[in-house]
Amino acid sequence: MKPDKQPHPDPSEREEAARVNRRDFLSSAVAAGVAAAGAGAAANASARQAAGDAQEPGAMPPTAAQEAMESEIPDGYTAGQAREYFVRNPGSDFMLDVIRQLGLEYIATNPGSSFRGLQESIVNYGGNQAPELLTCVHEEQAAAMAHGYYKVGGKPMGVLCHGTVGLQHASMAVYNAWCDRAPMMLLAGNHLEATDRRAGVEWSHSAQDCVRVIRDYIKWDDMPLSLRHYAESMARGLKIAMTPPAGPVAVVLDGHLQEAEAGDRDLGPVAVTLNRPPTGDEAAVAEAARWLLEAESPVIVADLMARDQVGVERLVALAEALQAPVVNQFGRMNFPNTHHLSQGAAAVAQADVVLGLELFDVWGVINTVRDRVHRDSVRKARPDARVISIGSNDLFTKSNYQNFQRFYPSDLSIAGDAQATLPLLTDAALSGMTPARRASNAAREARWREVHSLARGQALDDARYGWNAVPVSTARLYAELWQVVKDRDWALVSDDGAQSRWARRLWPIERHYQYIGRSGGAGLGYGAPAAVGAALAHRPEGRFALNVQKDGDMMYTPGAFWTAAYHGIPLLTVTHNNQGYHQEYMHLQRMAARRQRGIESSWRVGNELRNPDIDLAGIARATGVWAEGPILDPADLGPALARAAEVVDGGEPAFVDVRCQPR
Amino acid sequence: MSARSRIYRALGLAVPALLLWTLGCAVAWPGEPGDEVREGDEVREGGSLYISQQCWQCHGYEGQGGVAGVRIARTALPYEAFARLVRFTNLMPAYSPKVLSDEQLRQIYDYVRSIPEPPPLEEIPELDFD
Ligand SMILES: Cc1ncc(C[n+]2csc(CCOP(=O)(O)OP(=O)(O)O)c2C)c(N)n1
Numbered sequence: 182m183k184p185d186k187q188p189h190p191d192p193s194e195r196e197e198a199a200r201v202n203r204r205d206f207l208s209s210a211v212a213a214g215v216a217a218a219g220a221g222a223a224a225n226a227s228a229r230q231a232a233g234d235a236q237e238p239g240a241m242p243p244t245a246a247q248e249a250m251e252s253e254i255p256d257g258y259t260a261g262q263a264r265e266y267f268v269r270n271p272g273s274d275f276m277l278d279v280i281r282q283l284g285l286e287y288i289a290t291n292p293g294s295s296f297r298g299l300q301e302s303i304v305n306y307g308g309n310q311a312p313e314l315l316t317c318v319h320e321e322q323a324a325a326m327a328h329g330y331y332k333v334g335g336k337p338m339g340v341l342c343h344g345t346v347g348l349q350h351a352s353m354a355v356y357n358a359w360c361d362r363a364p365m366m367l368l369a370g371n372h373l374e375a376t377d378r379r380a381g382v383e384w385s386h387s388a389q390d391c392v393r394v395i396r397d398y399i400k401w402d403d404m405p406l407s408l409r410h411y412a413e414s415m416a417r418g419l420k421i422a423m424t425p426p427a428g429p430v431a432v433v434l435d436g437h438l439q440e441a442e443a444g445d446r447d448l449g450p451v452a453v454t455l456n457r458p459p460t461g462d463e464a465a466v467a468e469a470a471r472w473l474l475e476a477e478s479p480v481i482v483a484d485l486m487a488r489d490q491v492g493v494e495r496l497v498a499l500a501e502a503l504q505a506p507v508v509n510q511f512g513r514m515n516f517p518n519t520h521h522l523s524q525g526a527a528a529v530a531q532a533d534v535v536l537g538l539e540l541f542d543v544w545g546v547i548n549t550v551r552d553r554v555h556r557d558s559v560r561k562a563r564p565d566a567r568v569i570s571i572g573s574n575d576l577f578t579k580s581n582y583q584n585f586q587r588f589y590p591s592d593l594s595i596a597g598d599a600q601a602t603l604p605l606l607t608d609a610a611l612s613g614m615t616p617a618r619r620a621s622n623a624a625r626e627a628r629w630r631e632v633h634s635l636a637r638g639q640a641l642d643d644a645r646y647g648w649n650a651v652p653v654s655t656a657r658l659y660a661e662l663w664q665v666v667k668d669r670d671w672a673l674v675s676d677d678g679a680q681s682r683w684a685r686r687l688w689p690i691e692r693h694y695q696y697i698g699r700s701g702g703a704g705l706g707y708g709a710p711a712a713v714g715a716a717l718a719h720r721p722e723g724r725f726a727l728n729v730q731k732d733g734d735m736m737y738t739p740g741a742f743w744t745a746a747y748h749g750i751p752l753l754t755v756t757h758n759n760q761g762y763h764q765e766y767m768h769l770q771r772m773a774a775r776r777q778r779g780i781e782s783s784w785r786v787g788n789e790l791r792n793p794d795i796d797l798a799g800i801a802r803a804t805g806v807w808a809e810g811p812i813l814d815p816a817d818l819g820p821a822l823a824r825a826a827e828v829v830d831g832g833e834p835a836f837v838d839v840r841c842q843p844r
Numbered sequence: 845m846s847a848r849s850r851i852y853r854a855l856g857l858a859v860p861a862l863l864l865w866t867l868g869c870a871v872a873w874p875g876e877p878g879d880e881v882r883e884g885d886e887v888r889e890g891g892s893l894y895i896s897q898q899c900w901q902c903h904g905y906e907g908q909g910g911v912a913g914v915r916i917a918r919t920a921l922p923y924e925a926f927a928r929l930v931r932f933t934n935l936m937p938a939y940s941p942k943v944l945s946d947e948q949l950r951q952i953y954d955y956v957r958s959i960p961e962p963p964p965l966e967e968i969p970e971l972d973f974d
């Protein structure tokens with residue numbers, strides 16, 4: 182039973198409300214459109230009439246009044262203009278057809294007049310189904326939702342926004358997606374033809390080159406000037422977005438193209454065949470296999486690698502063939518942490534061959550930089566360790582933003598998609614394996630089993646410390662959350678990096694969908710909307726989506742919870758509320774210590790989210806989400822989580838604010 | 845020997861080179877158990893310093909440690925090694941005597957040594973993953 186803390190809008194009420202809103206929108210849209218045409222009083226009267234008639238859905242047969250209007254010539258119109266007074270077949274209907282043919286199921290949007298044509302096509306012509314509009318209260322949230330959605334579903338979402346102010350808002354979330362290789366189709370409304378713009382805001386909301394603000398961190402964009410051009414650019418954009426390394430693309434939707442009559446021309450269908458991911462060069466893969474077989478202690482490091490469970494299984498196959506440990510950097514869920522070959526980063530220090538798979542930072546696996554005034558670097562790996570890297574990074578990159586990390590000259594570098602290349606590598610390793618090498622696997626297995634089991638014991642032992650601490654320890658938070666998820670088909674749709682990686686250390690994570698990875702660009706405001714997007718992708722599978730939400734991050738984009746409530750997206754959000762920008766406390770502390778000034782009295786400045794304390798549960802509640810908290814005493818946590826989980830089981834989002842230890 | 849040092853040993857990394865490098869010194873770590881646990885005013889004073897000097901930011905209010913700082917509750921390090929880490933480490937913000945006197949550092953050490961033992965695993969059903 183759902184706890185009755187707060188009334189939830191009944192879904193039928195919500196639909197009714199949506200219907201009423203649609204009607205209202207239609208009335209005002211018709212009125213506004215006619216006023217913009219500069220028609221005289223008679224036309225306005227007709228428009229009001231039309232607005233009245235528009236109270237019924239557009240599919241109804243035309244009334245006599247409507248028919249009469251269609252044959253009349255309004256004041257101030259030529260016969261030719263009058264023919265275009267009503268639009269029979271607007272360009273944006275075709276635009277929608279294309280979106281459908283390309284298979285975009287959702288379009289996250291914050292409404293804007295630069296794409297009012299397409300919005301109307303989606304809701305009336307398309308019946309708001311496949312694609313369905315997701316109402317977002319900020320474009321940054323729309324883009325972050327698309328980011329989270331892709332990482333779970335493997336499918337891109339459309340993000341529809343004003344080409345100017347909308348893309349400006351969306352930009353940071355697009356950057357995160359770019360860094361995290363998450364494709365999305367950004368659809369940006371714009372009016373390029375100056376004489377076609379309405380006076381005032383339409384000028385402020387038009388640009389010569391509106392995509393420019395995000396071009397440094399998208400793969401491709403276009404500004405189509407005809408509908409056919411649009412169709413081909415959409416298909417091309419989707420193909421480019423999905424080709425490894427995947428990433429966002431943008432297509433500008435010209436306002437005039439959307440709103441004008443497309444006529445009866447056959448614009449043709451649009452089809453796209455996605456690229457098969459590129460595999461590494463066969464000879465190079467064979468060489469890599471030889472190196473791995475010759476190595477005394479090969480180690481595999483994987484980051485943005487597995488796209489799905491197939492990728493996980495392929496990596497298991499390679500690791501088992503070699504009995505080589507895998508260090509999962511968890512940019513994606515690459516390898517089951519319950520497997521004896523799942524090992525911590527310390528394993529790299531003893532490796533003689535390191536195989537990097539889709540590493541965000543190859544250099545950083547081998548070296549590190551000390552955080553001190555003199556930023557000298559040191560090699561973490563053995564001096565004689567050879568590095569093989571397989572990845573798609575070098576297949577596409579850009580120059581301005583420096584997310585590509587420090588250059589490392591790998592000893593063998595293979596350009597190609599790692600997930601696609603793995604079977605070739607495993608086959609090469611198996612066929613090149615000598616009996617002696619095979620025989621050595623037993624000893625390797627025994628060694629890694631021992632280390633794995635020691636690390637497991639260590640994690641459990643560490644988790645005891647601070648068990649009864651107030652506020653709640655992060656280990657306890659995850660241990661209590663495990664009680665909630667363990668008997669459900671769960672998926673963690675947040676990253677546990679700020680919570681001392683307790684999910685990775687404590688929970689058995691075996692399926693690709695159970696762990697979503699990180700934000701990519703570390704741009705805050707990612708957590709809540711990405712979690713909502715991910716939860717949406719989990720919804721058809723009936724999975725229990727869990728978002729552990731940092732407080733600072735939440736305050737950038739709390740409106741995402743409203744989107745979850747409005748669209749009935751089940752998601753349990755539990756805060757890691759340390760009442761501040763904790764990461765920045767630690768930086769301030771380092772600076773103050775280095776300068777020998779101390780921070781006893783200054784540590785709060787610029788960093789604390791206290792005095793007044795933020796009522797995070799209150800914020801969630803205000804967005805229509807069931808919420809409890811703040812919880813300080815760990816003893817209160819379990820029961821609160823159980824109540825919240827029931828709400829989520831009922832198909833709605835729920836929220837529990839937990840005051841926690843800093844890390 | 846702690847599980848952590850057994851992991852390093854199993855990896856063939858008796859004292860990981862990187863760790864020594866980050867410590868910036870040849871402190872043996874994990875080390876021998878420290879002095880006797882003290883009690884009383886010194887410890888209480890150490891507890892207040894632990895908070896006011898912001899040790900908790902990385903090590904947690906109960907010294908439990910985590911991704912930002914190692915566990916220091918009931919540290920096994922001898923005082924000299926502990927002090928060296930706080931003063932000269934490359935890992936944590938180095939506290940010089942100008943901001944933290946030797947006496948204060950000693951009090952903090954006494955405090956973290958005295959943090960009570962957490963409940964044993966058998967008494968925490970939430971940590972039973974089997
Ligand atoms: C958009 C943006 N602004 C500022 C930062 C700098 N920054 C990095 S971590 C951090 C603190 C985040 O606080 P919270 O999300 O509560 O996590 P905590 O560190 O407290 O666990 C800040 C402000 C950033 N990464 N992104």
Ligand SMILES: [Mg+2]
Nearest residue numbers: 732733761763
């Ligand atoms: Mg915080």
